[in-house]
Amino acid sequence: MQICTITSIALAVGANRILPAAAIPYPLGSPDLSPNQEKAVRRKLVDQALAALQCHVDKQTIFNA
Amino acid sequence: MIRVVHYLNQFFGQIGGEDQAGVAPRAVANPVGPGMALQAALGSKAQVVATVICGDNYFAEHPQPATEEVIQLIRSFEPQLVVAGPAFNAGRYGPACGAVCQAVQSQLGVPAVTGMYPENPGAELYRKDIFCVETGPSAAGMRQAVSAMAVLGLKLAAGEVLGTPEAEGYLPRGIRKNTWAEKTGAARAADMLLAKLQGLPYRTELPMPSFERVSPASPVSDLSTATVALVTEGGIVPKGNPDRLESARASKFLKYSLEGIEDLSGAEFQSVHGGYSNVFANEDPDRVLPVDALRDCEREGKIGRLYKYFFTTTGNGTTLENGRKFGQEIALVLIADGVQAVILTST
Known part of the structure; x- marks a missing residue:
């Protein structure tokens, strides 16, 4: 699974x-x-x-936060 | 005289590098940076009356409000043509140029043109809706790119009927138009097959999309016994970058041990990614590669264990071909080592 900010790029490349x-x-x-x-913020994302x-x-x- | 507004990122807009990537949209009168070449290519028929500049991160992190702010600035100069970029293979700049062109067309009813390398994610996202000239991967191709964008832009502003994407030099938009052909489809397909069998060149009439679609992997059934691996394209390497990972256009990926490491420290690791400000990652590399949080999960029994290595590369202008190769090679090692789940972090 991929954690990234620009989710549109993750969608474009497949x-x-x-996860935003x-x-x-x-x-x-x-x-x-x-x-x-x-x-704690990091742990929540993980x-x-x-x-x-x-x-x-x-x-x-x-997967929306 | 056709009024032209030019859109640029903070780098080409001469505000600064990654340290300025968070700047909000602003407008300045007249051409800036590549706008000089654009004005020269447009000649006397058009004038670049203003340049609108926005930071790469500002746009990428808040695409909708950023688009609205940029459009408001552009609107105030009453352009008859908007030119964005060229963005070459820049992964944040390309989608921003695409979003600006799309909004200019739909909200202002004004023609727009940009330029990108076909592998730019912005091309995949926006090519169907906008006019995007095909450029090389880097700013070395600036002159040709700007000149092609100027020619296409002037035609669009004049309302001329355009030829095929190949003839006009823009990326295909997936639009089919009826034309007369001398031979039927069956005969053309047979000609193509014969050419292929003889090893002669032929051109498909229906190119396949270049991005691969893979079926989603099955869910991990029991995380508490699973080995979980960390992979990043954020350029995290041991301090001093001993294996010389490139800051852009990576030609390789690297594998480093996580044995005995509870928490990534800025004293021992750093980022060499040239596409974002490394200040925060260098202070605490866990912000990019969350080793500390996964060690906690391991101790709590939430996961079986954290895989003993991490893989890293730089996802900054890296070609699709290289990215695909890295992914395949990394996956082979992970599968061979019995890893059941992977978290890939991207900056």
Whole structure:
């Protein structure tokens, strides 16, 4: 599965499980938050990615946050 | 005199590089950067009255509001033609140019033209709706690209009837027009087959799309026993880039060990990707390759284990051909090592 910010590119090139990321320079980060809060944001995205991997999909799917 | 507005990103608009990729749309009078060559190619029939510039990240991260802001700026100059780019093979700039051209046509009713390398994701996304001149992959092809865009733009502004995409130099839009042919379809197909059998050149009348579609993989049945791998195109490498991964147009991917690593530290890893500001990734590479979070999942038993290596490359102007090859080779290793799930992170 792919975590990326520009989901339209992931769709164009054929990715099937797509999770929108935080931002281009820090897809799994949030530099304005404290380190602990930021890690929680990252963990949430990773948990969503793991959930997407366990989901049955029969076509290209964007898993919305 | 045809009034022309030119759209550029922050780089070609001479505001700055990746550190300025977040700048909001702004307008300046007269041509800037490639706009000089555009004005020269347009000659005396048209004048570039303004340049609208927007940062690559600003546009890519908020495409809808960015399009609206850009359109408002463009509208204020009352153009009769809008030219965007060329974007060559730039992966954020291309979709932005495509979105601007599409909105200019539909919202302002004004003709628009851009230019891209056929593999640019923006071409795949927008070619059916816009006029996109085929360019080379890099700005080395600027002169030819701008000149072709000017010729096509002037024709569009004059309302001329265009010839085929091949004749006019723009990417096919998937539009079929009825024309008279000397031979029937059956005879033409037989001619093509005969040419193919004899090894002679022939041209299909229905080209197949170039992006591959793959069937979605089955879901992972039990993550708690699965090996999960991390792959990135965000250019994360050991500090100092010992194997010299390219910052753009990557010719290779690399594999590094994650054994004993609980958390990616900026002291030991960095990003060499030349297509985004690396400040945040260099401070904490977990922001691109989330090793710390996956180690937690591993400890909690949520996943079986994190695969002991990660794969990395730079997805910045990388050709489709190379990207496909990297993907196939990485997948072979992952399958051989019993990996059941992969998280690919992209910047």
